[in-house]
Amino acid sequence: MSVLTEVYSFYGAFSGTKGVYGFSEQGRPLVYCTVGEGRPLVLAQYAMHAREHITARLALKQAADGLRGKTGSVVYLPLTNPDGVKLCEEGRPQWKANAEGVDLNVNFPARWGTGVQNKRSAGASDFIGEFPLCAAESAALAEFTRRVRPDMTVSFHAKGEEIYWYFYQQEPALSRDRALAEIAAGETGYVLRTPSGSAGGYKDWCVEALGIPALTVEVGGDSLSHPIGQESAEEIYGRNRTLLPALLAALAGADKKDEG
Numbered sequence: 001m002s003v004l005t006e007v008y009s010f011y012g013a014f015s016g017t018k019g020v021y022g023f024s025e026q027g028r029p030l031v032y033c034t035v036g037e038g039r040p041l042v043l044a045q046y047a048m049h050a051r052e053h054i055t056a057r058l059a060l061k062q063a064a065d066g067l068r069g070k071t072g073s074v075v076y077l078p079l080t081n082p083d084g085v086k087l088c089e090e091g092r093p094q095w096k097a098n099a100e101g102v103d104l105n106v107n108f109p110a111r112w113g114t115g116v117q118n119k120r121s122a123g124a125s126d127f128i129g130e131f132p133l134c135a136a137e138s139a140a141l142a143e144f145t146r147r148v149r150p151d152m153t154v155s156f157h158a159k160g161e162e163i164y165w166y167f168y169q170q171e172p173a174l175s176r177d178r179a180l181a182e183i184a185a186g187e188t189g190y191v192l193r194t195p196s197g198s199a200g201g202y203k204d205w206c207v208e209a210l211g212i213p214a215l216t217v218e219v220g221g222d223s224l225s226h227p228i229g230q231e232s233a234e235e236i237y238g239r240n241r242t243l244l245p246a247l248l249a250a251l252a253g254a255d256k257k258d259e260g
């Protein structure tokens with residue numbers, strides 16, 4: 001079954017709060033499914049890079065698994081780049097961008113255009129777009145994020161078993177965000193990394209423009225090749241099963257401390 005079919009069937013059968021937050025360049029619905037209710041609220045987004053569509057399958061597994069008794073909610077956006085994923089599945093296995101050749105994860109207004117790998121023309125990856133949020137998919141994601149006002153966002157990418165969390169934040173955000181990243185590393189066994197030379201990402205924008213903690217989680221071992229196949233889904237799910245519930249618990253704990 002194609003990733004698009006899997007996601008849209010899951011969405012159709014999902015009995016909780018759900019909706020369409022926008023449409024892709026080619027008119028496909030951008031869907032979300034909410035598990036749990038209230039705060040803290042984590043927004044988790046997947047498959048922004050087309051060839052990393054194994055993360056969409058991870059979203060469905062995590063959403064079906066629930067919050068493991070934790071309070072709050074997770075808003076799952078399982079497929080933020082459906083056109084790109086379709087292109088990838090239908091003959092362009094190394095494709096990362098949307099169908100117009102804009103790399104969504106360098107299209108956000110966070111030091112846009114300053115990344116060392118940025119490209120100025122459309123293609124499979126790294127094209128920053130004509131202007132920030134020029135792509136329908138990134139514009140819809142930014143608008144939805146502002147509307148939902150998450151306490152934290154987590155972006156799932158592939159690959160390398162690494163977690164990124166830093167984007168020039170100052171104290172006290174620096175310590176707060178590092179602590180959450182350390183929890184994420186503990187849950188998954190992935191390694192924390194501080195990148196140099198990246199800009200314009202969704203995580204970067206959440207940190208800089210919204211002032212909230214934001215993680216990029218790179219699932220899948222580095223020895224796997226793109227696109228990571230379904231045979232690795234169980235292993236990846238195993239590593240990421242407790243991640244979002246643990247982050248909810250940490251965020252709830254931080255609230256209590258603020259009140260005290």
Ligand SMILES: [Zn+2]
Pocket residue numbers: 049052105157158
């Ligand atoms: Zn990626």
